[in-house]
Amino acid sequence: MKKSLSYLSVVLFLIFLQGGFVLAASNLDEGVGQLANQISKSMAEKQKQKIAIIDFSDLNGNVTALGQFMAEELTTQLFIIAPGKFEVVERRQLLKLEEELTLGQTGFIEEKSIKKMGQVLGVDAIVTGSMTDLGNTVKINARLIAVESAKVFAVAATDIPKTGMVADLIAKQVERKGSITQPANAPVKQEVKAEAKASRVDMKGFAFEVKNCKMRADKTVECHVAITNMGDKEREIEIWITYNSNSSTFLYDNNGKQYIGKYILFGAIEAGVAFSSYARQILPPQLPVVAVFKFEDVSPSAQSVSLRLDVRNGEDFQPIIRDIPLSK
DSSP: OHHHHHHHHHHHHHHHHTTOSOEEOSSHHHHHHHHHHHHHHHHHHTTOOEEEEOOOEETTSOOBHHHHHHHHHHHHHHHHHSTTTSEEOOHHHHHHHHTTSOOOSSSOOOHHHHHHHHHHHOOSEEEEEEEEEOSSEEEEEEEEEETTTTEEEEEEEEEEEOOTHHHHHHTOBOOOOOSSOOOTTSOOOOOOOOOOOOEEEEETTEEEEEEEEEEOTTSOEEEEEEEEEOSSSOEEEEEEOSSSSSSSOEEEETTSOEEEOOEEEETTEEEETTSOSEEEEEEOBTOOEEEEEEEOSOOTTOOEEEEEOEEESSSEEOOEEEEEEEEO
């Protein structure tokens, strides 16, 4: 019996070292410390010398006061726990550059923006992240991206209780500054936004809920889909993003045009043209994991879209989510 327990302890410890567990913090400060320690370790292992930390966002790409607090505190904590080991860009310097670049705040940053930051700031890694409100707790995921390749080379995660200051900070959205400022007496432009309603399909014991689809200036559309295992046990799932004319994820606009998926970030797993053809995850029960899909060269006249996903879980099935408002 003792030998069995000893063996189990070793296995669990090895899984922990490989990032199999998400650390649970008792408060916000402890959560920041856990992330800082994980980031510091990854930086040392990959021999990265200088990093920039971007404000964290929620799953819809909105930056809250909590997201700004996380970036600020991580900067401070990294100086404290690893003095002299690597350099962290001062946040005010980073904010000036953000006004000139289009930086994605949803876990996906344009490759050209990453490389521009590397050139201007002299950094060789960027830390970005997302926050998910799970009711009683907030799940925080951080990703470390190498500037030279624009690829994720490490991840860090923690759960913090949603109490007191955390609840207050996550409720406060922050308006991001643009690259062009208006005079105080300039008329305010009324922006027409697409109806913010969620579209959901349940199939084969999974829920697929679109949080938003947004068209960027370069005619790229990003769709954020929360995928939930509705069962009571862990289940494996694969999403095929680009393989052939039959086994792929497609986007259809309201004009009848079809677009093949080019990229997916499913949790922390990437897939697409430059990666594997599919992203595989083991989903815990009743916990949504967001998949970010990217489609290129979408018609600017599109007002709404539909998603056809190619999913495999022992068998192939294709959930179709229709009439999704396209925000611009």
